[in-house]
Amino acid sequence: MSSSIPAGFQMGGFHCGVKRNPNKEDLSLIVCDEDTVAAGVYTTNLVVAAPVVWDRARTPSDKIRAVITNSGNANACTGEQGDKDNAELAGIVAGKVGVSADQVLTMSTGIIGHHLPMEKIRTGLDEVFQRLGTDESHFDAAARGIMTTDKGKKVAARQCEINGKPVKLVGMCKGAGMIAPNMATMLSVVLTDAELSPAQAKQLLTDVTNDTFNCITVDGHRSTNDTLLLLASGKAETGELAGESLDTFRAELHQLCEDLAKQIPADGEGSTHLIEINIEGCKNRDDALRIAKTVADSALVKTAITGGDPNWGRIVSAAGYSGVKFDPMGMELVVNGHLLYREGTPVKFDEKTVSQSIKDNFETNVTLKFTEGDTKVRYWSSDLTVEYVRFNSEYRT
Known part of the structure; x- marks a missing residue:
């Protein structure tokens, strides 16, 4: 045995x-x-x-x-x-x-x-x-x-x-x-x-x-x-x-x-990155999950990670159209430990450094913090590549 x-x-x-x-x-x-x-x-x-x-x-x-x-x-x-x-x-x-x-x-x-x-x-x-x-x-x-x-x-x-x-x-x-x-x-x-x-x-x-x-x-x-x-x-x-x-x-x-x-998701068809999304400070679990899922499913967020692009706008806007009400001035975004966005505006950061941190690592960590409560959730997604499109367009033929 x-x-x-x-x-x-x-x-x-x-x-x-x-x-x-x-x-x-x-x-x-x-x-x-x-x-x-x-x-x-x-x-x-x-x-x-x-x-x-x-x-x-x-x-x-x-x-x-x-x-x-x-x-x-x-x-x-x-x-x-x-x-x-x-x-x-x-x-x-x-x-x-x-x-x-x-x-x-x-x-x-x-x-x-x-x-x-x-x-x-x-x-x-x-x-x-x-x-x-x-x-x-x-x-x-x-x-x-x-x-x-x-x-x-x-x-x-x-x-x-x-x-x-x-x-x-x-x-x-x-x-x-x-x-x-x-x-x-x-x-x-x-x-x-x-x-x-x-x-x-x-x-x-x-x-x-x-x-x-x-x-x-x-x-x-x-x-x-x-x-x-x-x-x-x-x-x-x-x-x-x-x-x-x-x-x-x-x-x-x-x-x-x-x-x-x-x-x-680490083995997502054609994927090159596993994306871990941490949501903190939401009023309840449903809100946190809705924001996490919206970010995780965004094709623009996925492709940004594929290209190593620290495109904070895609992430914060996805949270904004999730349907969850929150104070935009209380939102904060951190990617791979680098603060990118706070209090309604981007902060100064070295784009090359953050980009390289995405390209050099299989896992990308995205953390969105809010001021609505104390609920936290973790969510995982894969990035989106040309290989995913090729594979799924030829799956049956």
């Missing part, structure tokens, strides 16, 4: 032919040793894929036994046939595990509007079951199996002690384009050996998602398949989590999800 993988799970990945590249896994399977607590949060798009409908109806639960994911085909906008294919997929996995189909969760990602190539997937499922294991190599294969346009696997791990017991958390996610808040466009699975009730798992996941996966954007486009699952095997035998023990677990889960979430 790998030191970083929680007890109670087997996992693996396999290429069955959904993706054209034979060197890229397109099936990912996680099997639970016993009935396992699971919770999920999902896309808020009104147009949703068959796996989202399936999983929503079956979580939270304390009887989940497997998660099967295919990549390269989203099984979205595929009508009644898509629902039948998804149910068959869950049924095949359930049969091999020896459980009910209702104990299997499904995820899909890739091209929208195409039916699943079920003949290839059926054969692939026979193979992926032969590749299950419990160490990091098996986990990594499963993480690669959920990728689409990602440059590489996105994984993170945490460990802590709860009630005198060592507890492990490990997570995988995918996402590089069609990324927007309110369930950011992505798939993710988090595994832990802590003991949680279904209600606890649901509440924890919802709370943590609001500060992590719902605080990222690449292009403001919310997808049809967004799914984040938390599975808790209870193998660490921590006992019921409450008070300090629950707070400890929540903090570790938050850090894990933040680590995973940041990897998505």
Whole structure:
């Protein structure tokens, strides 16, 4: 057993032919040793894929036994046939595990509007079951199996002690384009050996998602398949989590999800910068998030960062049209530690120095300070490059 993988799970990945590249896994399977607590949060798009409908109806639960994911085909906008294919997929996995189909969760990602190539997937499922294991190599294969346009696997791990017991958390996610808040466009699975009730798992996941996966954007486009699952095997035998023990677990889960979430805009299609936006001094969280999202989604702000241009006007004007009321004379802008704007006017700064600080670093920090209250939020975005346009104009052709 790998030191970083929680007890109670087997996992693996396999290429069955959904993706054209034979060197890229397109099936990912996680099997639970016993009935396992699971919770999920999902896309808020009104147009949703068959796996989202399936999983929503079956979580939270304390009887989940497997998660099967295919990549390269989203099984979205595929009508009644898509629902039948998804149910068959869950049924095949359930049969091999020896459980009910209702104990299997499904995820899909890739091209929208195409039916699943079920003949290839059926054969692939026979193979992926032969590749299950419990160490990091098996986990990594499963993480690669959920990728689409990602440059590489996105994984993170945490460990802590709860009630005198060592507890492990490990997570995988995918996402590089069609990324927007309110369930950011992505798939993710988090595994832990802590003991949680279904209600606890649901509440924890919802709370943590609001500060992590719902605080990222690449292009403001919310997808049809967004799914984040938390599975808790209870193998660490921590006992019921409450008070300090629950707070400890929540903090570790938050850090894990933040680590995973940041990897998505960092890998934004064609991106050359990860932009961290810090909003301070707002009246409430909704105002802070609205300003952050407006700045994060601005094509002019994104392209300025791409070119290393400390264009303060684009940033402060984006805050101004966010729809949030604030005192413009109380706004302050700092980029990479350099003060650019205060009290309604730019301050003197060395443009070459600030520009070089953007060009020389993958991360760019943008901090906007206000005088309306004491609320703070952090938000992450990617810059916008010619490569993003090229990639997305040729995605299907």
